[in-house]
Each structure stands twice: as structure tokens, then as C-alpha cells.
Amino acid sequence: DYAKTNAAKSAPVAGGDVWSGVWIIVEYNHGRIAPVSWELLGEGRKLADVIGCELCAVITGYQVDHVIREAFAYGAEKVYVIDDPVLENFRTEPYAEAITGLVRKYQPEIILMGATAIGRDVFPAVATRLRTGLTADCTVLGIDPETKLLQQTRPAFGGNIMATILCRSRRPQMSTVRPRVMAMPARVEGRSGEIVREQQSMTEDEIRTKVLEFIPGDAKSIFLDKAEIIVAVGLGIASQKNLPLVEELADSLGATLACTRGVVEAGWMSHDHQVGQTGVTVRPKVYIAIGISGAIQHLVGMETSDYIIAVNNDPEAGIFRVANYGILGDLFQVVPLLTAEFKKR
Numbered sequence: 240d241y242a243k244t245n246a247a248k249s250a251p252v253a254g255g256d257v258w259s260g261v262w263i264i265v266e267y268n269h270g271r272i273a274p275v276s277w278e279l280l281g282e283g284r285k286l287a288d289v290i291g292c293e294l295c296a297v298i299t300g301y302q303v304d305h306v307i308r309e310a311f312a313y314g315a316e317k318v319y320v321i322d323d324p325v326l327e328n329f330r331t332e333p334y335a336e337a338i339t340g341l342v343r344k345y346q347p348e349i350i351l352m353g354a355t356a357i358g359r360d361v362f363p364a365v366a367t368r369l370r371t372g373l374t375a376d377c378t379v380l381g382i383d384p385e386t387k388l389l390q391q392t393r394p395a396f397g398g399n400i401m402a403t404i405l406c407r408s409r410r411p412q413m414s415t416v417r418p419r420v421m422a423m424p425a426r427v428e429g430r431s432g433e434i435v436r437e438q439q440s441m442t443e444d445e446i447r448t449k450v451l452e453f454i455p456g457d458a459k460s461i462f463l464d465k466a467e468i469i470v471a472v473g474l475g476i477a478s479q480k481n482l483p484l485v486e487e488l489a490d491s492l493g494a495t496l497a498c499t500r501g502v503v504e505a506g507w508m509s510h511d512h513q514v515g516q517t518g519v520t521v522r523p524k525v526y527i528a529i530g531i532s533g534a535i536q537h538l539v540g541m542e543t544s545d546y547i548i549a550v551n552n553d554p555e556a557g558i559f560r561v562a563n564y565g566i567l568g569d570l571f572q573v574v575p576l577l578t579a580e581f582k583k584r
């Protein structure tokens with residue numbers, strides 16, 4: 240309501256201080272484009288259509304020509320590019336300066352980026368430089384019909400409620416968005432549009448952080464958000480020494496192994512495997528939850544899976560409320576039976 244009351248005050252002055260366009264910051268690092276960048280182009284298309292403005296992609300990095308082609312293929316009408324060797328490795332300072340410089344010059348109304356490790360790092364730095372608001376970790380976006388402000392919905396109070404936030408400033412409105420919650424748009428080969436190239440403002444000497452070496456992370460965990468079948472385990476497994484039981488089930492299905500925060504906090508699996516509000520959001524075809532209670536913070540990371548199968552010995556477990564198939568029983572009896580059955584196929 241506060242935002243609505245103040246929206247008129249902060250609206251752009253017609254013909255003068257106009258902020259227009261939906262921008263998606265494409266995340267590109269060491270040859271890998273974060274898929275959430277394209278999910279956001281799909282979502283950005285809907286927002287731009289409602290407002291009646293242009294949909295643009297922003298690419299900052301080094302040797303990015305192939306990324307420009309992809310951005311057009313996924314629906315960008317215009318692409319802003321800063322291609323410079325100082326942007327080869329992600330560092331907050333030069334990336335934040337590059338994005339801020341583009342925003343100041345071209346004045347987009349909305350800018351979105353994935354709530355990835357990089358997005359969560361660079362966007363607050365950009366918002367601070369621009370003296371505007373930022374809603375982090377959104378799961379739903381829309382346009383308020385009355386004010387045309389961006390409606391930014393995200394979990395609040397430990398995930399117990401969903402809050403919808405309007406930013407009273409249009410200069411610009413900024414959100415990071417969780418990967419895998421927006422649908423991937425169709426890729427149309429050969430689409431093109433306008434390319435605007437700008438210079439990086441910082442030189443290597445001015446950047447305080449130096450990258451000595453780039454060590455890639457665990458390849459398995461990188462693919463958790465792309466996995467088609469996931470076997471996820473919770474504290475019901477009782478001990479780290481019982482993990483081979485679920486690993487064998489995952490192997491029998493060619494599935495990727497994941498877990499709850501409880502399991503990470505117990506030190507049984509690494510955080511890379513954690514699904515949920517403070518972990519990864521997944522959307523596999525099949526999600527098999529073994530000994531997981533179904534706390535809201537876990538559910539927000541997996542409830543959009545196509546089929547959810549839960550094994551739990553508590554009939555009241557929350558996981559059964561989102562499960563398509565529930566198996567009420569002791570996992571130490573049920574899991575070996577499932578593994579044996581899948582191994583036959």
C-alpha cells in the first residue's frame with residue numbers, strides 16, 4: 240500500500256526522465272551460461288508485453304559473441320554488451336561497475352538476474368550504487384494493474400508466508416529470481432536484433448581483487464538443478480553410514496542424489512546437494528523423498544516436480560500433502576524393495 244501511495248510521486252516524467260524497458264542480466268562464467276538467464280528472458284517477455292516496453296539482455300564477460308546469439312534465440316530484442324578481458328573471471332567490482340554504467344546510461348525500468356551465487360553477489364552492489372531497492376530470491380513476478388509497478392513475490396519469515404513486494408522507485412526496480420521456478424522459453428534459431436556495445440570503465444589496475452586460479456566445482460552438484468530424476472534423503476536415514484542404501488536406489492534409476500538441510504547440518508552430505516529455500520530449486524520429472532518430513536523450506540525447492548514419491552513412517556508427515564504417491568513405511572524396509580524392483584528393469 241505504501242508503494243501504491245507513493246507510486247505517482249516516483250513515476251517517470253513524460254518525455255524527460257524516462258525509465259523504460261525490461262532488462263535481463265545474462266550470467267556467463269567460464270564458458271557456462273546460467274540457464275536461469277533464459278528462464279528470465281521468457282518471464283521478461285510477459286512483463287514487457289504487459290507494460291508495453293522493450294525486452295533486452297545484458298551480457299558482461301569476455302569473448303561473448305556466442306552468448307549474444309543465444310540471447311536473441313531466447314527472445315531478447317536488443318542486447319547490451321561489454322566484452323573485456325577484465326571480465327573473464329567474475330569479480331564483484333568490475334561486474335557491478337559495468338552493469339551500473341549501462342543502467343545509468345540507458346535507464347531500464349526493471350532489471351532481473353538469477354538468484355545464483357553470482358546474482359546474489361553482484362545485484363546488491365549494483366542496487367547500492369544506483370540507490371534503489373532490491374527484492375532478492377523471488378519466486379513469482381507480475382505487474383500491478385493499478386501502478387504498473389513490478390510485483391515481486393518471495394518467501395518471508397523463514398518461508399512461512401509468501402510476501403508480495405512493490406518497489407516505490409521505478410529507477411530501476413530490481414529482483415533476483417530463483418533458478419528453475421520460471422519456465423524455459425522456446426529457443427528460436429536465427430532470431431536477431433540490435434546489439435549495443437559499450438566499454439568497460441575499470442582497468443585491471445583499478446580492481447582490488449585479483450584471481451590467482453580458477454578451480455571448477457564438483458561437476459555432479461552443478462547438474463542437480465537439471466536432473467530429471469532425483470532421490471532425496473532426509474534425517475530419517477538416521478546416520479551417514481546408511482547413505483549407501485539411498486545411493487544404490489539412485490544408481491538403479493540413474494538418478495541424482497540430493498538431501499535436506501537437516502542432512503547437510505548433520506555433516507552427512509555437502510550443501511551442493513541441498514534442496515530448498517537456502518539450497519537449490521529443482522524441477523525434475525520424478526522426485527523421490529526418503530525420510531523427509533516436508534518442512535515448508537524444503538517444499539519450496541521441489542514442489543513443482545512433475546511426480547513426487549514420498550517414503551515416510553509418519554502418516555502426518557507434510558511431504559505426503561505434496562506427494563503424488565506416498566509409501567507409509569519404514570525406509571529401511573521399503574528402499575531395498577524399490578531398488579530390487581528398479582534393478583529388474
Ligand code: FAD
Nearest residue numbers: 473474475499500501515516517518530532536537552570
Ligand atoms: P526431519 O524434519 O527431522 O524429518 C525426518 C523425517 O524422517 C520425519 O518425517 C520422520 O517421520 C521420517 N523418518 C524417520 N525415520 C524413518 C524411517 N525409518 N522410515 C521412514 N521415515 C522415517 N530445509 C531444507 O531441506 N532445505 C532448505 O533449503 C532449508 N532452508 C531453511 C531455511 C530457514 C530459514 C530455516 C529456518 C529452515 C530451513 N530448512 C531447510 C530446515 C527445515 O525447516 C527442516 O528443518 C528440514 O527440512 C528438516 O529436514 P528433514 O526432513 O531431513 O528432517
